[in-house]
Amino acid sequence: MIVGSLQATPDPTISGAFPDPANLTGENYVAINERVNLFQGLANSGIFTGGVILGTVVFGVLAGYALAVLNWRGRGITFAMVLLVQVVPFQLLMIPLYVMIARDYGLSDSYLGMILPFFINSTAVLIFRQYFLQLPKELFDAARIDGAGEFRLLWTVALPLVRPALLTAVLLTFIGPWNEFLWPFLITKEAALQPLAVSLANFISNIAASTSNPFGAMMAGAVVLAGPAVALFIIFQRYFVSNDLGSGVKG
Template structure:
């Protein structure tokens, strides 16, 4: 690639990055303004118009810490189920030989094309009426406990591993769980990070199911609390625009931080290190 092409690519990528980052920047700036300024000039506000009062106001109404804690419990439970069952199912579909493996994988793919909204009413009846798990963390977590997307991702990564590694370990008497824990998982570390990030975003921002299954505000994730604030309380706030954006910043911040910290794992791989030496 010539130098002009290299510079042009850098300029295009920089413009694209700025275009994608601008809404988040505008959200942060809007959350810090004493008086809302929806014009283009509002993206570069006067220092005198900057305040942290919007965060104080929304925290007084919906308790940001409790909302973050509920979101963390909900997301953490989903992550545990996704990682455990995703690793076990992905390993079984990629490494083990058993009758019906192809059909099972086809069903895992089929599940992904079924909209969650179609299952919401029967799931609500099952969770709330039959199991009695309304207004319960477990009731929020169970429908998302097994993630077919994670199963597919882990399967694809496990398929890339050299079969000789597993055959040699089996000859030495290693069990399948030992193979999974000692050989397979360390070699698919990028897949672990990818699944965690992709899974984290879903339940962390999930609104409809927690809103449906929880009525107590003390149990609602931050996304639900923020939506309730917008619909019932925001109109009475001195700066509803700024307070709403403040809540949105608090909700989005953990996802942004996680992505910045772990984004390099999306493109990194160390599978080849397992066959060196």
């Protein structure tokens, strides 16, 4: 993909997978940036993704801890509702969410209007719940005897032990929203902007056709989008792998 983004003339042969100094250029990135404000688009994606990750981690940890460690009336029903959310296709919720955010709350054309519908992630709640269930109950009982409250238990005892789950939730959450926001806002009342309210990947694939090298321009846009996700995975790789291996260990 990187080599293809730097090719002046597309080379579909096997040799095209290797860089050819005579066929290298940076014009594909310039062509994409001239048609799409990449800096603005990536900044919007970063703000949107950061807000979603913040909500996912905070509410995921709190809800997962409550469902796994605390005993309270209605815990089983609440957990069943979390599982039920998993089987509801998001497409069924798109129109009600749009009406609620844009009309009822008046948050169209704003970052908050984009972030709120994704602020709580039921998948993250399940991930944290399963990890908290693996922690020995005696750790929490000993801390309570020493006078620790539930929030101190969560911060000093539970969270350090579920770091792989925390980083895994951040990585999995980042991949989705990072590709969902561009310019202008997805939630907008302006009819002229609504046709452009698509993900960055879809928008780049559409406008790439207007360049002199559509293949190279599309690859350049893909590299810009994939770069942060790949870097994040490399940074968190050992935690992500340890989480995957730990799920297959009996006991």
